[in-house]
Amino acid sequence: MSNAIKTQKKTIGLHDICKKNSKIPITNPGHKSSKIDNQMKSLELLSIKPETDPDNSLTCSNISVPSNATELTETSFLDKSNSAESSSLILDTFSQSSASKLIRRKIPRAGHLMTPRHLWIQSIPPKACDxxxxxxxxxxxxxxxxxxxxxxxxxxxxxxxxxxxxxxxxxxxxxxxxxxxxxxxxxxxxxxxxxxxxxxxxxxxxxxxxxxxxxxxxxxxxxxxxxxxxxxxxxxxxxxxxxxxxxxxxxxxxxxxxxxxxxxxxxxxxxxxxENKTLKWLRIIWVKSFFSLQPLDKVCDYFGVKVAMYFAWIGHYTGSLIYPAIAYSTFWFGFGRQLDQWTEGVWFVVLAFMNVLWLTVYLETWKRYCAELAYRWATLDQRHQFLLQPRLEFKGHPRISPITGKAELWYPNWKRRLFSYFVSAPIIGLCLAVVFVLTILQIKLQDWWDSYIETNEYPTYLSYISKIMLALIIAVLDDIYNIIAVWLNDCENYRLDTEYENQLIIKVTLFQFVNSFLSLFYIAFYLQDQERLRTQLAVLLITRQLIRNIKESALPYVLEQIRFAKISFDLFGALTPSDGPAKPNGERVVSQPELECSMFKL
Known part of the structure; x- marks a missing residue:
């Protein structure tokens, strides 16, 4: 590191000026005049001006810095310390009551968490950033x-x-x-x-x-x-x-x-x-409008064809479930409990046949609807695999393509097959063997636990502990194997995204099928205990649904709150309230790319 860079770390930055007072002159007796000149040049580069720009400036006492103050030019790119300190000033002071200001003077960091999130942090959309x-x-x-x-x-x-x-x-x-x-x-x-x-x-x-x-x-x-x-x-x-x-x-x-x-x-x-404008529109028209039709074209334009096709299937499948739900509810609440055992068995067979018929009709209607969407979004015609662009992580040897005549990366198929046969297949087989052993041991543990509860006359609801443990083990094994499957797929080095995704689906589906249903097949066909099968199936369905909801909804929400709180501490915690003018709405703002980058980092 050069001496110039070392001395830059000792200069006074904008952040230090704002924390003290804007009336204090930008001087430092311990530095030479040349360093002060460099600091003043840096301040001129950042275009410090009076606080007269209500739209695109950020106030800290009597110093106002434009929101693009962190933009680096070729000459100032290495000035890390000045840019680092000035970028933390892209914010506004709150216009709060006297009591709130007093609390925040006493507790400068915790005070920021007392304000709703939509007030204490808001992002500025980037002007030229995709x-x-x-x-x-x-x-x-x-x-x-x-x-x-x-x-x-x-x-x-x-x-x-x-x-x-x-x-x-x-x-x-x-x-x-x-x-x-x-x-x-x-x-x-x-x-x-x-x-x-x-x-x-x-x-x-x-x-x-x-x-x-x-x-x-x-x-x-x-x-x-x-x-x-x-x-x-x-x-x-x-x-x-x-x-x-x-x-x-x-x-x-x-x-x-x-x-x-x-x-x-x-x-x-x-x-x-x-893009905040489009996201806000989708949140109002799509997310919050529960009974309205999905704006699939808008979803496709913003999130892409894959995401739009997924939600199209969700909507089509949910709508198709109305018909069997009406049939089964009519049977159950109408006369299902008034029939004798033989007649009830006949009706179960009829409903099962209706279920197969409904499933066939559903698949055909979905194929038709899927083809309609594929035509609308121009995904029916697929180009040849040699004409498609390789995925970002694909590694290979450079060569001239015999088909297109252009330079491309090439990876021999025999290397991929060799790894699949002698590495991927044994590891997958070992994982399935581990699942089989753990499932059998867990079922044996359930037998011992049930007998232990019965012998000591403990409450019967304690017997569900071992069954819930099996559901938790299944969820943990799924997460561990997903990491292994991704690693194996990366090592196999597929050229196209479609090949990569198809092979990953095969690996994950095979493991999840064995991991999820092995215990049920063991109880149904080996132990032949229908009552235990019913209980185990109910516990698995309920427990796995709870785990999925926690992982997909509750946990992301909690992590988001923690991340926003940390970002608030990092960006705003060191600042104390000021009596100077603030924006009319009292918002604190930070650039949207920086906010999203911070969410990735945490």
């Missing part, structure tokens, strides 16, 4: 500049716009990435992006030479949706290759830049930025 790329804390400046030079390089025809930022909340540098309209059009042509044509006629693959036939081409800002822009930027990033990095010996030349940097601890995250 994708955020974050670096690890240990990444040096030379490497960051090298990555930036590859991203902005125009030699390959794709040059992204990079806005370098420093996030004080995570103590890391990041890139705010976007692309010009011309670059997006070139990428759309390469990925064969379907777009609407003028005058109807459905969708057609985008061609740059025929761009005038596409609907909305004159509106550069809205021609591509947010999801399409982010997909195209990801495609451009995937085309970048490692080159000219002699000091980074761990990186392999000609390999994908992003995946190599991620696997070697240079890049930490790569994620798209949300």
């Amino acid at each position: 994708v955020v790329l974050t670096f690890t804390k240990t990444t040096d400046y030379k490497t960051i500049e090298w990555v930036k030079s590859l991203i902005v390089d125009e030699s390959n025809g794709f040059s992204l716009s990079v806005n370098v930022q420093y996030h004080s909340s995570t103590d890391s540098y990041c890139f705010y990435l976007t692309a010009s309209f011309h670059v997006l059009m070139k990428a759309a042509q390469d990925v064969h992006l379907p777009k609407k044509i003028i005058g109807g006629g459905g969708l057609r693959e985008f061609i740059l030479s025929e761009m005038n036939i596409f609907e909305g081409i004159e509106d550069h800002s809205n021609f591509f949706t947010m999801q399409e822009r982010q997909t195209l930027i990801l495609y451009v990033l995937n085309t970048l290759r490692v080159q000219n990095c002699d000091w980074l010996t761990e990186l392999v030349e000609s390999q994908p830049l992003i995946s190599e940097c991620m696997s070697n601890g240079i890049i930490e995250h790569l994620f798209p930025v949300h």
